[in-house]
Amino acid sequence: MEYRQPLTLAEALRLLRDAVAPVRLLAGGTDLIPLMREVSSRPATLIDLKSIAELSELSLHADGSAVIGAALPAIKVTGNQALQRLWPGVVESIAMMGSRQIQSRATLGGNICHGSPAADTVPALIAAGARCRICSIQGERMVPVNEVITSPGKTCLRQGEILVSVHLPPRPPRSADAYLRITPRQKMDVAVAGVAINLILADDSVVERCTVALGAVAPVAFAVPEVSEIMTGNVIDEAMVARLQRAIRQACRPIDDLRGTAEYRTHVAGVLAVRAFKQTLQRALERKP
Incomplete structure (x- = not known):
C-alpha cells in the first residue's frame, strides 16, 4: 500500500487522479482503519487529508452561517461556543460521534462519506439545510446533504472528487x-x-x-x-x-x-x-x- 500526505487540496486532487486504484481517502480514520483490517478492504493507495489546511478550518460569519472543514476533528467543532449557540442541534449530533478519544480524530466529512443510515450528523445537517462543497480537478459543486448519501455505504461522490467542507446557511432570529x-x-x-x-x-x-x-x-x-x-x-x-x-x-x-x-x-x-x-x-x- 502506498501512503501519501498532500499539503494542499490541489495536490490531493492530482494524487487522487493519478493514484493506483483502489484509492481510499483518510480524514479521521475511525471508520476506515477498522475496515482496512480486512484484506479485501485494503486500498492500493491511501491519501491522508489531515494536513490540508482548507479541510481543517472552521469559519463563522455575521449572518450565522458557518463552514466546517471536512477533515476538522469533531472535538474542535463541539468546543466552539459560538457555533454551539448558533447551531446547537448540529453540534449535539457531532458530539455523539463516539468517545472524546474518538472525537479527537473523527471528522464530519468522514461521518457523511461513510454513508451509515444511523450516522448522527446527517439528519441534523439535512434539517439545517446544509450543503457539501465537493471538488475535483475539473471544478467544484455544492450538493445538499440530503443528496450526498444515495444508499447504505454509498455516496454521490464521483471518481476523483473530495468532500472539502460542509456549509450551514444563515441563522435568522427566532x-x-x-x-x-x-x-x-x-x-x-x-x-x-x-x-x-x-x-x-x-x-x-x-x-x-x-x-x-x-x-x-x-x-x-x-x-x-x-x-x-x-x-x-x-x-x-x-x-x-x-x-x-x-x-x-x-x-x-x-x-x-x-x-x-x-x-x-x-x-x-x-x-x-x-x-x-x-x-x-x-x-x-x-x-x-
Whole structure:
C-alpha cells in the first residue's frame, strides 16, 4: 500500500487522479482503519487529508452561517461556543460521534462519506439545510446533504472528487435546532432512531418554517416534507404537535435488527420528534431579535 500526505487540496486532487486504484481517502480514520483490517478492504493507495489546511478550518460569519472543514476533528467543532449557540442541534449530533478519544480524530466529512443510515450528523445537517462543497480537478459543486448519501455505504461522490467542507446557511432570529437519538446503550452506540428539527418562528406562536429529518429508520437519512406542510404558517398548539408525531411515524421505513424492531423504531421516532420539537421551540424563543 502506498501512503501519501498532500499539503494542499490541489495536490490531493492530482494524487487522487493519478493514484493506483483502489484509492481510499483518510480524514479521521475511525471508520476506515477498522475496515482496512480486512484484506479485501485494503486500498492500493491511501491519501491522508489531515494536513490540508482548507479541510481543517472552521469559519463563522455575521449572518450565522458557518463552514466546517471536512477533515476538522469533531472535538474542535463541539468546543466552539459560538457555533454551539448558533447551531446547537448540529453540534449535539457531532458530539455523539463516539468517545472524546474518538472525537479527537473523527471528522464530519468522514461521518457523511461513510454513508451509515444511523450516522448522527446527517439528519441534523439535512434539517439545517446544509450543503457539501465537493471538488475535483475539473471544478467544484455544492450538493445538499440530503443528496450526498444515495444508499447504505454509498455516496454521490464521483471518481476523483473530495468532500472539502460542509456549509450551514444563515441563522435568522427566532430560530434554533435540536437533535435527539436513542441507543441500546447510553453512549458510544449506534442510533436506533434519530430525529433532527430546525425551526424558524414568525413570532412567538407561529411557525415560519420547520424541517424535520430522520435517521436510522430508513436506508438513508431523509427529511419529512409532510411536517413542513403541517406546520408552516400555523399556530403552535397541542393538535399541531400531535399531527407532527403522526407524520413522523408514518414516514418511518425501518428494519428489524439486533438493536430494535421496526415497530419499536417507529414508536420512539415519534416520541423523539415531540421532545426535539419542544426543545427547539424553547431555544428559538430564547433567540429573539
